[in-house]
């Protein structure tokens with residue numbers, strides 16, 4: 761029995777040390793927490809809403825409606841990045857259905873998000889992780905070619 765403990769103790773120690781060394785903080789934490797996610801969202805949606813080809817999607821929305829959309833996007837990204845926020849908005853499919861967002865709109869949007877992430881000097885690894893989350897939504901947001 762003692763021999764077995766002696767044999768497995770080093771293995772156990774290595775496993776514990778590895779876990780501590782390689783356990784990764786959530787993307788949310790690595791991005792800098794809530795304030796950083798909110799700042800990224802604000803910059804990103806300002807770019808979206810003021811882009812010549814995309815601003816039409818937001819015309820006619822009241823200030824309060826824009827505030828609500830903004831808060832939903834903060835919560836959505838916070839939640840998706842492993843943060844403590846709850847997302848209580850609509851599904852991506854329902855929220856964007858009928859807007860006729862095109863492939864080209866999507867391409868522009870992805871570029872604007874990268875501009876935002878570069879502005880905040882988000883490291884490449886975290887950029888890739890956030891872009892992977894956003895890219896997974898494309899099928900629910902883009903409706904037309």
Ligand code: HEM
Pocket residue numbers: 814817818828829832833836837848849850851855856859861865866869894897901
């Ligand atoms: C081509 C790109 C996009 C355009 C033009 C766009 C446009 C819009 C518009 C106009 C609304 C308001 C809809 C309404 O209340 O009637 C909206 C809502 C929303 N969008 Fe987008 N969107 C785009 C991409 C994205 C992306 C990439 C995300 C994810 C980060 C996102 C997340 C949301 C959320 C969370 C809401 C609020 C849902 C709710 O009110 O329940 N959108 N979007």
